[in-house]
Every structure is written in structure tokens, then in C-alpha cells.
Amino acid sequence: xxxxxxxxxxxxxxxxxxxxxxxxxxxxxxxxxxxxxxxxxxxxxxxxxxxxxxxxxxxxxxxxxxxxxxxxxxxxxxxxxxxxxxxxxxxxxxxxxxxxxxxxxxxxxxxxxxxxxxxxxxxxxxxxxxxxxxxxxxxxxxxxxxxxxxxxxxxxxxxxxxxxxxxxxxxxxxxxxxxxxxxxxxxxxxxxxxxxxxxxxxxxxxxxxxxxxxxxxxxxxxxxxxxxxxxxxxxxxxxxxxxxxxxxxxxxxxxxxxxxxxxxxxxxxxxxxxxxxxxxxxxxxxxxxxxxxxxxxxxxxxxxxxxxxxxxxxxxxxxxxxxxxxxxxxxxxxxxxxxxxxxxxxxxxxxxxxxxxxxxxxxxxxxxxxxxxxxxxxxxxxxxxxxxxxxxxxxxxxxxxxxxxxxxxxxxxxxxxxxxxxxxxxxxxxxxxxxxxxxxxxxxxxxxxxxxxxxxxxxxxxxxxx
Amino acid sequence: xxxxxxxxxxxxxxxxxxxxxxxxxxxxxxxxxxxxxxxxxxxxxxxxxxxxxxxxxxxxxxxxxxxxxxxxxxxxxxxxxxxxxxxxxxxxxxxxxxxxxxxxxxxxxxxxxxxxxxxxxxxxxxxxxxxxxxxxxxxxxxxxxxxxxxxxxxxxxxxxxxxxxxxxxxxxxxxxxxxxxxxxxxxxxxxxxxxxxxxxxxxxxxxxxxxxxxxxxxxxxxxxxxxxxxxxxxxxxxxxxxxxxxxxxxxxxxxxxxxxxxxxxxxxxxxxxxxxxxxxxxxxxxxxxxxxxxxxxxxxxxxxxxxxxxxxxxxxxxxxxxxxxxxxxxxxxxxxxxxxxxxxxxxxxxxxxxxxxxxxxxxxxxxxxxxxxxxxxxxxxxxxxxxxxxxxxxxxxxxxxxxxxxxxxxxxxxxxxxxxxxxxxxxxxxxxxxxxxxxxxxxxxxxxxxxxxxxxxxxxxxxxxx
Numbered sequence: 029x030x031x032x033x034x035x036x037x038x039x040x041x042x043x044x045x046x047x048x049x050x051x052x053x054x055x056x057x058x059x060x061x062x063x064x065x066x067x068x069x070x071x072x073x074x075x076x077x078x079x080x081x082x083x084x085x086x087x088x089x090x091x092x093x094x095x096x097x098x099x100x101x102x103x104x105x106x107x108x109x110x111x112x113x114x115x116x117x118x119x120x121x122x123x124x125x126x127x128x129x130x131x132x133x134x135x136x137x138x139x140x141x142x143x144x145x146x147x148x149x150x151x152x153x154x155x156x157x158x159x160x161x162x163x164x165x166x167x168x169x170x171x172x173x174x175x176x177x178x179x180x181x182x183x184x185x186x187x188x189x190x191x192x193x194x195x196x197x198x199x200x201x202x203x204x205x206x207x208x209x210x211x212x213x214x215x216x217x218x219x220x221x222x223x224x225x226x227x228x229x230x231x232x233x234x235x236x237x238x239x240x241x242x243x244x245x246x247x248x249x250x251x252x253x254x255x256x257x258x259x260x261x262x263x264x265x266x267x268x269x270x271x272x273x274x275x276x277x278x279x280x281x282x283x284x285x286x287x288x289x290x291x292x293x294x295x296x297x298x299x300x301x302x303x304x305x306x307x308x309x310x311x312x313x314x315x316x317x318x319x320x321x322x323x324x325x326x327x328x329x330x331x332x333x334x335x336x337x338x339x340x341x342x343x344x345x346x347x348x349x350x351x352x353x354x355x356x357x358x359x360x361x362x363x364x365x366x367x368x369x370x371x372x373x374x375x376x377x378x379x380x381x382x383x384x385x386x387x388x389x390x391x392x393x394x395x396x397x398x399x400x401x402x403x404x405x406x407x408x409x410x411x412x413x414x415x416x417x418x419x420x421x422x423x424x425x426x427x428x429x430x431x432x433x434x435x436x437x438x439x440x441x442x443x444x445x446x447x448x449x450x451x452x453x454x455x456x457x458x459x460x461x462x463x464x465x466x467x468x469x470x471x472x473x474x475x476x477x478x479x480x481x482x483x484x485x486x487x488x489x490x491x492x493x494x
Numbered sequence: 495x496x497x498x499x500x501x502x503x504x505x506x507x508x509x510x511x512x513x514x515x516x517x518x519x520x521x522x523x524x525x526x527x528x529x530x531x532x533x534x535x536x537x538x539x540x541x542x543x544x545x546x547x548x549x550x551x552x553x554x555x556x557x558x559x560x561x562x563x564x565x566x567x568x569x570x571x572x573x574x575x576x577x578x579x580x581x582x583x584x585x586x587x588x589x590x591x592x593x594x595x596x597x598x599x600x601x602x603x604x605x606x607x608x609x610x611x612x613x614x615x616x617x618x619x620x621x622x623x624x625x626x627x628x629x630x631x632x633x634x635x636x637x638x639x640x641x642x643x644x645x646x647x648x649x650x651x652x653x654x655x656x657x658x659x660x661x662x663x664x665x666x667x668x669x670x671x672x673x674x675x676x677x678x679x680x681x682x683x684x685x686x687x688x689x690x691x692x693x694x695x696x697x698x699x700x701x702x703x704x705x706x707x708x709x710x711x712x713x714x715x716x717x718x719x720x721x722x723x724x725x726x727x728x729x730x731x732x733x734x735x736x737x738x739x740x741x742x743x744x745x746x747x748x749x750x751x752x753x754x755x756x757x758x759x760x761x762x763x764x765x766x767x768x769x770x771x772x773x774x775x776x777x778x779x780x781x782x783x784x785x786x787x788x789x790x791x792x793x794x795x796x797x798x799x800x801x802x803x804x805x806x807x808x809x810x811x812x813x814x815x816x817x818x819x820x821x822x823x824x825x826x827x828x829x830x831x832x833x834x835x836x837x838x839x840x841x842x843x844x845x846x847x848x849x850x851x852x853x854x855x856x857x858x859x860x861x862x863x864x865x866x867x868x869x870x871x872x873x874x875x876x877x878x879x880x881x882x883x884x885x886x887x888x889x890x891x892x893x894x895x896x897x898x899x900x901x902x903x904x905x906x907x908x909x910x911x912x913x914x915x916x917x918x919x920x921x922x923x924x925x926x927x928x929x930x931x932x933x934x935x936x937x938x939x940x941x942x943x944x945x946x947x948x949x950x951x952x953x954x955x956x957x958x959x960x
Binding site: 131132133134135136156177178180184185188189191192201205206207208209211212213214215216217218219220221222224225227228229230233244245246248268271272274275276313314316317320373374375376377378402405406407440441442443444445446447448449457460461462464465466468469471472473474475476487 | 597598599600601602622643644646650651654655657658667671672673674675677678679680681682683684685686687688690691693694695696699710711712714734737738740741742779780782783786839840841842843844868871872873906907908909910911912913914915923926927928930931932934935937938939940941942953
């Protein structure tokens with residue numbers, strides 16, 4: 029049977045499952061679903077928006093039967109191409125956006141995959157609870173995508189990442205079978221940990237239809253600290269001093285000169301123009317504890333050579349510091365049409381070396397690179413912008429990317445800290461995984477998805493021998 | 495070829511791999527390796543103690559080729575039978591007990607699987623670092639076993655369990671291939687999370703040969719609080735009040751009347767004889783923070799009806815409180831020859847119901863049951879002791895066990911919080927896992943171990959239809 033007829037038949041089946049209103053196939057309807065937060069695109073042939081777990085399962089079963097590839101998608105804020113369709117069906121989970129339970133006595137939330145991260149954070153805060161994972165796109169991105177990518181954010185050093193707040197899952201296999209795993213308790217060793225196997229699997233093993241997330245009591249107080257440095261290395265040095273002193277900030281974010289300039293142009297916050305690096309740190313806990321931690325972080329930043337250190341006096345001021353940090357990525361995208369956001373992580377002690385190597389790469393390859401990220405996680409986001417019509421520049425960009433990956437790996441780090449491999453890093457995965465480990469993972473993939481139809485081309489792809 | 499000849503040939507191969515001194519097959523040598531911390535036993539035909547990862551891999555490959563089942567084992571402190579041989583080879587990892595690296599700047603340790611948990615804790619403490627997972631057997635048990643069982647302990651509520659400190663692994667597949675997974679950073683989404691799939695897999699997927707563990711800065715101060723209650727329910731009520739107040743103790747351990755009596759007889763600590771329940775709690779952080787938290791925990795215990803609350807004034811006093819808690823299991827084993835230690839966990843808010851149901855089961859089945867555990871994790875260890883020659887009593891014990899499992903599951907909890915399924919709970923696993931989930935897990939098992947020779951009979955076994 030021809031591909032076209034098969035797709036038409038599948039479309040009719042999907043319409044029967046979710047209703048005509050939630051199945052699209054005209055270009056004007058599918059084009060808006062062809063992008064994520066990368067420069068890449070991928071047009072689905074059918075977009076389907078199920079409203080329940082049973083509908084998700086039925087959609088999967090139908091696509092599997094018709095042997096049509098399917099890509100699951102949340103809000104499309106991904107930075108590695110994981111939610112871009114490769115033709116076939118795009119299964120969008122944004123209609124499933126209910127917080128089903130928020131249990132203060134037992135410290136968990138049960139949510140549908142389309143719940144926006146910041147909405148869960150706010151719902152928790154209203155009950156004096158805290159959901160710490162905090163990707164910069166929290167106001168838009170969804171929990172299902174956060175779990176699929178094991179999203180991190182600014183609170184990783186003290187509070188960990190999405191994986192650390194995952195208690196249980198309901199997910200659908202490509203065949204359409206619904207699986208429940210984990211539960212409602214932190215301690216749970218009943219069978220293999222499928223929840224965490226799904227976490228970070230980038231939608232290649234199953235489609236998350238429900239999640240049980242751990243919440244913790246909200247800290248009583250927070251302090252936000254801004255520190256300005258004349259040299260990026262000095263800011264990296266501040267991280268080492270903080271670790272060495274045993275001080276645990278809730279966040280410790282770093283931005284280089286280019287990032288500061290870029291945000292300043294966009295937000296006009298009045299930051300010093302000659303800043304080479306700045307740090308936005310947060311401390312939390314009891315009122316006294318947060319204050320003492322803030323004093324210690326400030327003192328350690330000064331010892332590391334900070335020119336200026338400010339502790340926010342009002343919540344508006346704190347918000348301004350954070351807005352600067354959160355706006356980098358968006359501000360950057362305005363400068364040049366092509367932007368690639370890397371996401372390497374290295375052991376904390378190797379941060380100074382990483383910073384030096386990034387600087388060398390920037391100079392030697394003569395590229396437009398901005399560096400910012402989660403300094404206390406060893407997780408930096410070197411972002412490169414370029415003009416895609418400038419073939420020479422693009423060649424240098426590609427060379428720089430490979431050198432950045434190699435730098436991270438040579439320093440004992442990883443290709444991706446929190447964005448995932450997706451399509452963009454798939455060709456480079458062989459640099460980070462041994463053939464034996466990759467083979468084992470792909471055999472696990474085949475257990476979940478014997479036909480290889482769930483989110484194909486993500487994580488696993490042909491290698492780039494650059 | 496006969497089984498006996500096959501074993502002899504394998505034994506010669508193993509002698510070539512690890513040397514004659516580290517392969518045993520005489521009963522006087524294998525009997526000491528036939529027990530763990532349960533009432534069960536399992537005699538291996540060959541005991542082998544490799545000294546390196548390469549030797550582990552070669553031992554596995556040889557056993558796999560000869561199609562002889564193999565069980566990996568650390569210190570044998572397991573409470574679910576996971577490290578008991580079912581004939582075949584017992585691979586003991588205690589010779590691999592080196593801490594290979596303890597990196598303060600990057601906050602991780604690299605260890606061999608045979609490192610004793612408390613030794614890692616002490617090595618970390620010497621550098622003002624903290625490795626929080628803390629099973630009661632920490633002075634004896636080993637990291638490899640902790641990872642295989644996803645061990646927890648007293649610090650779960652604030653600090654999580656072994657899984658939360660696992661950054662990377664090297665492990666050997668049954669075929670003898672060495673796999674490296676994860677790395678040295680908290681943020682790492684490069685490929686599927688095999689580290690956490692291995693964690694809690696009870697030695698059924700691979701044999702851990704090296705682990706990278708996350709360390710955190712050690713808290714500046716600790717406080718230990720003892721609270722004595724006239725009713726167990728009141729002690730459970732204290733947990734609810736603490737959660738409700740948003741207070742986060744580092745530990746909050748509970749023991750019932752029987753546990754208190756039993757320890758008292760054994761340790762003679764001078765605890766009030768009419769105690770129905772007592773709590774050992776710990777707070778930590780900065781000096782001020784630990785003290786404020788201790789005051790709050792004490793006040794909340796009093797509000798919940800504590801008769802007496804003491805904050806330890808010296809480290810010797812704190813140690814005495816903890817010794818009482820840690821000695822329960824050993825003290826119990828002296829009373830009757832048969833002891834089974836359960837390990838259920840329920841959502842925190844369901845603790846009062848669980849406590850009531852356990853009390854009803856104890857009375858209705860007329861069994862000798864002691865309850866203690868990690869109250870702030872919803873993780874209780876109902877321990878039943880009995881005389882195995884009393885057939886009637888043993889029948890009641892078995893009935894009570896099943897009722898305990900059902901109570902945990904009906905309250906949204908789990909069969910095992912931190913001890914694992916092993917052999918003891920394997921017949922009951924079908925009560926907790928759907929057939930679809932169990933089938934998926936077993937297909938994953940088959941990817942790692944196509945011949946089904948690695949730690950057979952553990953987790954996966956025939957069901958008990960009681």
C-alpha cells in the first residue's frame with residue numbers, strides 16, 4: 029500500500045480516536061508545529077492532540093499498526109531537536125494539562141504531561157511547597173518534555189534535576205500498551221526503575237501520560253546576589269572557592285561579557301558596561317540561613333576578585349537579576365539568524381580549564397560565541413550565532429562545535445547536561461558512548477519499540493566523522 | 495556434558511583467572527558464604543573472589559560460556575535474599591575495596607564495589623564532605639550491594655537514597671563485556687540512564703565493578719533528638735505535624751514498644767520502660783539552623799503528645815540514641831530463631847492508617863511483631879519473629895506477611911522501600927506490578943542476560959497465590 033494511502037487511512041483512524049477537531053494535516057496547521065527552540069525544523073504529516081491517556085495509547089497503537097513514525101511533543105521548547113517530527117505523526121500533549129492532585133501531606137503532585145512547569149511551581153508554592161527543577165523556559169515548557177529530557181536548570185547544585193523529583197510514571201508503549209511504574213514514595217525498589225529509564229530517553233521509549241512528582245517544603249526565605257567580575261576566569265574561580273568552603277547556594281549562574289552585553293542591549297537593566305562576567309546566585313532556607321549564606325557567597329565572590337557584589341534588597345531587584353540571566357538565550361537569537369546552544373557539563377573542578385579552552389576556541393575559530401550557564405553544576409551553554417549564508421563562517425562554527433564537545437569529554441564531562449542529544453548531537457554521540465554501551469542502549473530501545481517508529485532519528489543516528 | 499564435569503572445568507578456568515587462592519569449592523569454604531541477613535540460605539558450588547574489573551568480566555564470561563548460574567555478592571547483609579546463591583558460582587566482590595579517588599573540588603568519589611559504606615562516609619567526612627545514604631548495616635555492607643539494592647537508610651527524607659548519589663558506573667554484562675555509563679556530573683543526559691537502571695536491579699542485570707558517587711559538603715552541625723510517646727499513633731502524628739510545618743529533619747526514625755523493649759534488654763540504655771514508641775530525630779546544617787530545627791522538631795513532638803523530649807547534649811548521648819535505633823534488628827534476632835524483616839513504604843500522609851492496620855494484623859494474627867523504621871520516608875520495617883518448628887505460628891506469620899503487603903499496596907505504597915524483592919518477596923511481586931510492566935522488565939532483563947544465568951530466582955520467580 030502506498031505511503032499516501034496509508035497516511036490517509038491513519039488520519040481517519042486518528043479522527044475517530046480524538047475527534048476531527050484535534051487532527052490536522054493541512055500545511056497551515058502543521059507548519060506551526062514544525063519548529064522547536066533550535067534552528068532546525070521538521071514537518072509532520074499529521075498533527076494529533078489527544079486529550080486522555082487512553083487516547084494517547086490508541087493513537088500510538090494505530091500509528092504502530094500502520095507503521096507510521098510518531099514523535100511526541102510538549103511545548104516545543106527543546107534545544108536539541110527531540111520534539112521535531114521526521115514526517116509521520118506528531119503527537120502533541122498540550123491538551124493534557126491538568127494537575128490531578130497536589131498532596132501536601134504526602135509531598136507529591138500527580139500531573140498530566142502537558143502541565144506547564146511554572147504552573148506546577150506556582151501551585152506548589154501556594155501550599156508552601158517547592159518543585160525545584162527550573163529550566164529557563166519554565167513559563168512555557170511542559171513536565172512531560174522536562175521528564176523526557178531530564179531537564180535541569182538553575183537549581184541543580186543544591187536540588188538536583190527532574191530525575192530527582194520523579195516518583196512514578198504512567199506511559200504508553202509504541203504498541204499502545206499503558207505501563208505504570210514507580211509510585212508515590214521516595215523509597216521504592218519494587219522491580220526495575222523504569223521511571224528513570226524513561227527520564228532522559230527523549231521520547232524514544234514511550235510517551236509519558238502521567239507523572240508523580242516529589243515536592244519538598246518551600247524554603248522560608250531566599251536571597252539573590254549579583255556579582256560582577258572583570259575577568260571570566262575570576263567568576264569561575266568563585267565557584268571553586270564556594271565548593272571549597274562547603275557553601276551550598278541554591279543557584280549560581282554565570283554569564284560572560286558577550287552575554288551581559290547582549291542582555292543589556294535587550295533589557296536595559298543598567299549593568300556596568302565593562303563587565304567581563306557576572307554571577308546571579310541564590311541562597312535559601314530559614315531567614316537567618318539564607319542571609320548567612322548570602323553573606324558567605326558575597327564574601328567568597330569578593331575574594332575571587334569580584335569588582336562589585338550586590339545582594340538584592342527587594343524582590344523586584346532580585347527579579348531583575350534573574351530576568352537578565354533568563355533572557356540571554358532569547359536576546360541572542362535577535363543578533364544573527366543562526367544560533368546553536370550547546371550544553372556541556374564537566375566535573376566542577378575542571379571548570380577553569382573548560383573556560384580557558386572555550387576562550388581559545390572562540391579566538392582560534394573566530395566565531396561569535398556567548399557563554400553562560402549553571403556554574404555550580406559545571407554546566408555551561410556556549411551559544412554560537414552565525415549567518416547561515418556565510419559558508420565560511422558556518423564551517424568555522426561546525427569546527428568549533430566539535431572542539432567544544434571534545435573539550436568537555438576530555439575534561440571528564442558530557443556532551444549534554446540537560447538539553448538532550450536529540451537530532452543535533454546524535455551524529456556526535458559515538459564520541460561519548462562506547463560501542464558496547466550504545467549497542468546495549470539500542471537493544472533496550474528495541475524492547476520498547478521493536479519497529480523503531482517512536483521518535484526515530486533522535487539520539488540514535490548516523491555518526492559524523494568530522 | 496554432565497553438570498559435575500562442567501563445574502569442574504569452570505572451576506579450573508576460574509582458578510586460571512583469579513588464582514587458586516581465590517576459588518573455593520569445599521563445603522567448609524562455601525558454607526560461610528551461604529547466608530545473608532535473612533533466615534534463608536543458598537549454597538554455592540563455587541565461590542570466586544576476583545580482584546579487578548577485568549577478572550570480574552573474565553569470571554562472568556567463563557560462567558556464561560559454561561552456562562552455570564552466577565550470583566554476585568558484597569558483604570551479604572541483604573534482607574531479601576538477593577545475594578544468596580542458587581547453586582552455581584558465587585562471585586564475591588569484597589576484595590575490590592579501594593576508594594580510587596575522592597575529589598573534593600568536583601564533589602565525587604570513585605570506588606570499587608567492595609568499599610564498606612561507613613568507610614566511604616568516614617573518608618568523605620575527613621575532607622568535610624558527606625555521603626548521605628546510610629543503611630543500618632553501614633559498618634559492614636558494601637557500596638556495590640547498596641547500589642544493587644538502591645539502599646536507603648535514615649537520611650532518605652532530606653537527602654534521598656543511593657540512586658540520588660549515583661553519577662556513573664562501570665559494570666560487567668553476564669557475557670563478560672564491560673560497560674561504562676554516566677559520568678562525573680549531576681547533569682548528564684547523554685544516552686539512556688543505565689546507571690539508574692542498574693541501581694535497584696539486585697544483581698540481575700550486570701555486576702558493578704566501579705561506581706562514581708556524588709558527595710556533598712558536610713553540614714557544619716548536627717543535633718540528635720529523642721522523643722518518647724505513650725502511643726505509637728502519637729509518634730506517627732508527629733510526622734504529619736513536621737511535614738505540615740515544612741520542617742525538614744535529616745532523619746526521623748521511629749520504634750514501637752516491642753522494639754524499645756527488645757533493644758533495652760540488649761543494650762541497657764536506661765530508656766523509660768513504659769515507652770510505647772520513641773523517635774530518634776536528627777537535624778543538621780549551620781550551627782544555628784541545626785539548633786533551630788531541633789527546637790522545632792522537639793516542639794512539634796510535644797504538640798503531638800510526646801511525654802518526654804531530649805536533645806542530646808553530647809556526642810556520646812547522641813550516639814546512644816542512635817545505637818538504640820540501629821540495634822533493633824540485631825536485638826530482635828536473639829529472641830526467636832525465625833525472623834523476617836519487612837520493608838514496606840507508603841505515601842507519608844497514609845502513615846497513621848498503616849500504623850493502625852499493622853496493629854490490627856498483629857492482634858488478629860496473634861504474631862510477635864516489632865515495628866520500626868524511617869518514619870519521614872513512610873518506610874516501616876515490621877519485623878516478625880517466630881519459632882519455625884511451630885507450624886501453627888508459621889502459618890499465621892505467612893498470613894500476616896501477605897496482609898502487610900496488601901496494606902502497603904492498598905495505601906498507595908510499595909512492597910519494598912529499600913531492601914529489594916530478592917527471593918523472599920519474588921512470589922508476591924505480581925501484587926505490585928501489572929503483567930505488562932513485569933513483562934517489559936523481563937524483556938529488559940533478557941537484553942542484559944539472554945541466557946537468564948545472572949542471579950536467577952531473584953525478583954523474578956513463580957508467584958504465590960496465597
